[in-house]
Amino acid sequence: MSQKLIIITGASKGIGLAIARRLLLDNFKVINLDVSSPEKQDTDIEFIKCDVSLESDVLQSFQFIQSKYPEIYGVINNAGIIRDNVIWKMSVEDFEKVINVNLKGTWLVCREAVKIMKQQSFGKIINIASRALLGNPGQTNYSASKAxxxxxxxxxxxxxxxYNISVNVIAPGLIKTELTDNLPPHVLQKLIDAQPQKNIGKPEDIAEVASFLLNEKTNFINGQVIYVDGGKSIGHVTL
Ligand SMILES: NC(=O)c1ccc[n+]([C@@H]2O[C@H](COP(=O)([O-])OP(=O)(O)OC[C@H]3O[C@@H](n4cnc5c(N)ncnc54)[C@H](O)[C@@H]3O)[C@@H](O)[C@H]2O)c1
Incomplete structure (x- = not known):
């Protein structure tokens, strides 16, 4: 039986790479659309260079994929960036960059995927947001993009x-990747202390949920936001 195709954005490292590797175990064919080349060679993951914030890149990538593969089973919009600052110090460039990659990029990839999925009468879309969609100081751009x-x-x-297409959101909390490794140690410790379970998640924690949502047995889950954040979305820990 031919493998089902999943397109994932931003899978050259971090959470995206963990999802891609997890989906290989589920026997999916995985294509990674990323602006940067993969740090390590995963020969089973096909890489296409694509800046998701550019319409021309996204259109070209989908044209190439369509010329090679008859169907798309699912799409995961994972590519994302941060440019943190308090609003009074944030430049318009940093606001627009984050909105363009995180939100416009997700929209562009959804648009192209849906055109194909409509014709197939099937498709699963997973968009990666963040617990920060509920609000995070220093992240007016990022929180807005994720909300x-x-x-x-x-x-x-x-x-x-x-058209038998489902769309769900995974909202990760604090996850150990390069994105969080780059935080000053005292800031990271403060974030861990604010967690109900005083912990940090792994990229694999998100990968497992993506695998679950792509399983045909979970087809009835639609339009949902699934927080994978150690409970941080509940609110403040005060005790
Ligand atoms: N790490 C966390 O704690 C955390 C928490 C909540 C949500 N998230 C979200 O999870 C996703 C992955 O985060 P991560 O921690 O793995 O980040 P990361 O920085 O480790 O990886 C992000 C990947 O996206 C790619 N990318 C960036 N801009 C792109 C563009 N314009 N086009 C295509 N690819 C692009 C990068 O090259 C990289 O491979 C992001 O959407 C992020 O907002 C992460």
Whole structure:
């Protein structure tokens, strides 16, 4: 039987790479659309250089994929960046960059994927947001982009449900990747202390949920936001 195709963005490292590797175990064919080349060679993961914030890159990538593969089973929008600062020190460039990669990039990839999935009458879309969609100081750009991904996903789920396409969101909390490794140690410790379980998650924690959502047995889950954050989304720990 031929392998089902999953397109994942930003899988050259971090959470995206962990998801891609987990999906290989599920016997999916995995394509990684990333602006940077993979740090390590995973020969089973096909790499296409693509800046998801550029319409021309996304269109070209999908044209290439369509010329090579008859169907797309699923798409995971994972590519994301941060440019943190308090609003009074944040430049318009840092606001626009984050919105363009995180939100516009997700929208562009969803648009191209849906055109194909509609014709197949099947598809699963997973968009990676963040617990920060609920609000994080220093992240007005990032929180807005991630809350935007939820609105986009809910609207899209309503538009494409009749074509047997589902759209769900995973909202990770604090996860150990390069993104969090680059934080000053005292800031990272403060974030860990603010966790209900005083811990940090692994990229594999997100990968497991992506695998679950792509399983045909979970087809009835649609339009949902699944927090994978050690309980941080509950609110403040005060005791
Ligand atoms: N690490 C965390 O604690 C955490 C928490 C919540 C949400 N997230 C989200 O999870 C996703 C992955 O985060 P990560 O920690 O693995 O980050 P990361 O920085 O380790 O990896 C991000 C990947 O996205 C790629 N990318 C960046 N801009 C791109 C673009 N314009 N086009 C295509 N690819 C691009 C990068 O090259 C990289 O491979 C992001 O959307 C992030 O916002 C991460």
């Amino acid at each position: 935007g991904i939820v609105g986009l996903s809910r609207a899209l789920a309503l538009e494409v449900g009749k």
